[in-house]
Amino acid sequence: MTDQKNLIFAIAISIAILLGFQFFVQKPQQEAVRQAQQQAEQAAKPSGDAAPPGAPGAQPAGAPGAAVGAGQLLQRDAALARAPRVPIDSRRLKGSVSLRGGRIDDLTMKDYRETVRPDSPLIDLLSPSDTARPYFVQFGWIPGTDSREVALPKDDTVWRAEGGVLGTDQPLTLVWDNGQGLVFRRTLTLDANFLMTVTDRVENTGTTPVSLLPYALTKRWPTPHTEGFFILHEGLIGVTDGTLREISYSGIKDQKEVKQATTGGWVGFTDKYWLVTLIPDQAEAVESRFTWEKRGADDAYQADYLGAARTIQPGATAETTHRVFAGAKEVHLLDDYRDRLGIQRFDRAIDFGWFYFLTKPIFYVIDYFYRWLGNFGLAILLLTVLIKLAFFPLANKSYRSMSKLKLLQPKMMELREKYGEDRQRLNQEMMALYRKEGANPASGCLPILVQIPVFFALYKVLFVTIEMRHAPFYGWIRDLSAPDPTTIFNLFGLIPWTPPHILMIGAWPLIMGVTMFLQQKLNPQPPDPIQAKVFMVLPIVFTYMLAAFPAGLVIYWAWNNLLSILQQWVIMRRAGAA
Structure with a gap:
């Protein structure tokens, strides 16, 4: 019938x-075996493991850096002990800021564990570059095209800390003097959740002007395990020029580099439940970028943006502000940041899919x-x-x-x-x-x-x-x-x-x-x-x-x-x- x-x-x-x-x-997807790939990892020396966007002489894509054998990889605690650090301790986060490089490369969430067992390990979000799965955030400056040669902070620069801990309502200031008339100050503040504000200042105490461009980057390797397949995006993500951009790890390997000029927005990495993203001043024009490079036997991924040039006259100071979200993608929290701070479409970091209006x-x-x-x-x-x-x-x-x-x-x-x-x-x-x-x-x-x-x-x-x-x-x-x-x-x-x-x-x-x-x-x-x-x-x-x-x-x-x-x-x- x-x-x-x-x-x-x-x-x-x-x-x-x-x-x-x-x-x-729903079919479980198992992480690919990486024993062969782990035969070449980042060296213990952190210099050169991140390429600032547009930096002259930056390590080109495909350059392996100083690789070491898998047996030389450090455990997390040993890696943390290799550089002077300032603790991070807030209501929801703990970790440390590395004074070598002034980067954020040690972050653990206090509220979330790996399994339902109350004694299971907490979720480690960021890790130093000489561990098995590096994942970090870094800030800095590069010289303008018409600028004189000046010494700038690098990956191995050791900063001086003013403050004993970074916590909620407890700012931390890092200082470095290049000995050539430029004093760099980096002030970090942390809210009660997962948002960090980083203010970079450069004071010109010399006698000639200097032109600098600020940048922020987040980098990770090797390719992380993903499980969403069609229903969930995991990989590089951002909002540039008002449009949500989602690029898978395999997609950026095919393209190698994706650039987009934008005013405001944000760029970073999204996992199923976690997000690490860089947020420039929403009124500032920046050049955002997603990149891939071969790092020894591993694939390394980077999201970054480069701000406009600042010409700093003698006796003057230049300043730029970055924000970093590193934590759990809680719906109401992302909605609040979107509305209160004006971060464009920040709630879309949670992949509610095509049926967003229903889901x-x-x-x-x-x-x-x-x-x-x-x-x-x-x-x-x-x-x-x-x-x-x-x-x-x-x-x-x-x-x-x-x-x-x-x-x-x-x-x-x-x-x-x-x-x-x-x-x-x-x-x-x-x-x-x-x-x-x-x-x-x-x-x-x-x-x-x-x-x-x-x-x-x-x-x-x-x-x-x-x-x-x-x-x-x-x-x-x-x-x-x-x-x-x-x-x-x-x-x-x-x-x-x-x-x-x-x-x-x-x-x-x-x-x-x-x-x-x-x-x-x-x-x-x-x-x-x-x-x-x-x-x-x-x-x-x-x-x-x-x-x-x-x-x-x-x-x-x-x-x-x-x-x-x-x-x-x-x-x-x-x-x-x-």
């Missing part, structure tokens, strides 16, 4: 979308309910109720039509027996019966199709927002953004055996499958035996597929099914079909 085939086709498309989503997005409001609703209920799982349940109320009239119409179909099943079987060999006539008679009774055989598709946009929007929220990371529900669900950790194949932990990933079918996916089966039993059964068998298999297929999805999404689907069963049962009972 044409309409039943359409229904099967619609469900098949839904399954294909879910399967594709699982294969390309972000869903997050706001869940977050509002969380602040009220104190549990993101309960917030998702309440959101589901709101969605059911919003689509209540549509669902009612669908369920009433399905009730009529169930009452018509005896007549449909009679027509099938009468015209079973004449498919065309059977379809004509069936359509005539539907029109006479006001029934729509495709009505069962509507509740499923309506759920799909919400399903994917909620998946996006669970996948990309730091607020959902490690958010517990109740019982065994300690992370709503991760799959249900239990499995029926070891009797939910009673048998001391960890099954392979393919057999991880937890309690909540099973609950979802049961609710889907019960809802299906309320629906009119297809007269075609083959179609009936297809429908019977669907709960099993969906149970297996959704087992690898975030637990919060499975809980949403199961709860939605329960509400649908209640609504459908009441309507069908009133119609005499239950």
